[in-house]
Amino acid sequence: MMPAFLILxxxxxxxxxxxxxVFRPQITATRGGKMTAFVALFALPLLCFGMGxxxxxxxxxxxxxxxxxxxxxxxxxxxxxxxxxxxAAAHFQNHRVxxxxxxxxxxxxxxxxxxxxxxLSGLRHVYVYYFGKPPAPENIKLYEPYNNRECLHxxxxxxxxxxxxxxxxDPELLPxxxxxxxxxxxxxxxxxxxxxxxxxxxxxxxxxx
Amino acid sequence: xxxxxxLEWKLQLSGIILILGLVVESLxxxxxxxxxxxxxxxxGGALFAVGILLYLxxxxxxxxxxxxx
Numbered sequence: 001m002m003p004a005f006l007i008l009x010x011x012x013x014x015x016x017x018x019x020x021x022v023f024r025p026q027i028t029a030t031r032g033g034k035m036t037a038f039v040a041l042f043a044l045p046l047l048c049f050g051m052g053x054x055x056x057x058x059x060x061x062x063x064x065x066x067x068x069x070x071x072x073x074x075x076x077x078x079x080x081x082x083x084x085x086x087x088a089a090a091h092f093q094n095h096r097v098x099x100x101x102x103x104x105x106x107x108x109x110x111x112x113x114x115x116x117x118x119x120l121s122g123l124r125h126v127y128v129y130y131f132g133k134p135p136a137p138e139n140i141k142l143y144e145p146y147n148n149r150e151c152l153h154x155x156x157x158x159x160x161x162x163x164x165x166x167x168x169x170d171p172e173l174l175p176x177x178x179x180x181x182x183x184x185x186x187x188x189x190x191x192x193x194x195x196x197x198x199x200x201x202x203x204x205x206x207x208x209x
Numbered sequence: 210x211x212x213x214x215x216l217e218w219k220l221q222l223s224g225i226i227l228i229l230g231l232v233v234e235s236l237x238x239x240x241x242x243x244x245x246x247x248x249x250x251x252x253g254g255a256l257f258a259v260g261i262l263l264y265l266x267x268x269x270x271x272x273x274x275x276x277x278x
Contacts, residue, residue, distance in 0.1 A: 042265070
């Protein structure tokens with residue numbers, strides 16, 4: 001990712017170059033002036049926008065970005081619950097997911113156009129947050145049931161998953177999990193994910209960021 | 210100081226809109242929340258699109274005028 005300050009430098013340079021054409025448009029009468037105008041009024045703005053958009057989209061994946069909405073604060077807190085039974089907390093604290101992209105890693109869609117779908121869902125969140133009636137944090141529901149595909153993106157093929165005692169106890173379980181017929185989360189096995197309703201009584205991990 | 214030539218006036222206008230777009234982009238890059246992201250994509254993107262299209266239109270217009278002469 002391009003550091004934001006480099007993009008800012010390029011933007012400031014572009015502003016100065018464009019300002020030359022705003023104050024002295026007659027420069028474009030020469031061949032050199034026309035070429036510089038093309039760079040200043042077409043190529044540089046496109047480059048600035050592309051690099052800026054790339055930087056912003058990358059930042060939109062960060063845990064900090066997701067938790068910047070007040071309504072998401074309890075979900076951020078739930079990542080620090082000191083209980084290995086809490087699925088999201090165990091993944092975050094043990095770096096099973098990148099800590100700085102924790103929300104995005106589990107809540108993106110690992111199918112085609114998943115990243116785009118995740119961004120569109122994000123826009124819907126912002127719309128509901130500012131223009132709709134956002135529910136209380138404990139009443140927030142996923143738009144559609146959590147798909148095992150997102151878990152299997154990392155766990156499929158892992159020894160702990162493929163040969164786990166519980167997973168292999170019933171020979172029909174693994175195929176059902178892989179076909180998303182039995183949910184990893186809502187079938188009662190890994191049911192505690194965020195549990196923001198009971199955070200008041202929870203003990204929190206005070207580890208590193 | 211707006212130019213009297215239509216071509217130069219379009220270039221100036223396109224430049225002003227692009228400068229506004231770049232200022233919006235720069236300010237949004239300093240912000241970290243969803244509003245900065247939306248302003249960047251919505252307002253910044255629209256200003257960039259209008260500025261660039263106006264510049265391209267001025268080029269096409271200039272070519273048409275010179276071919277008429």
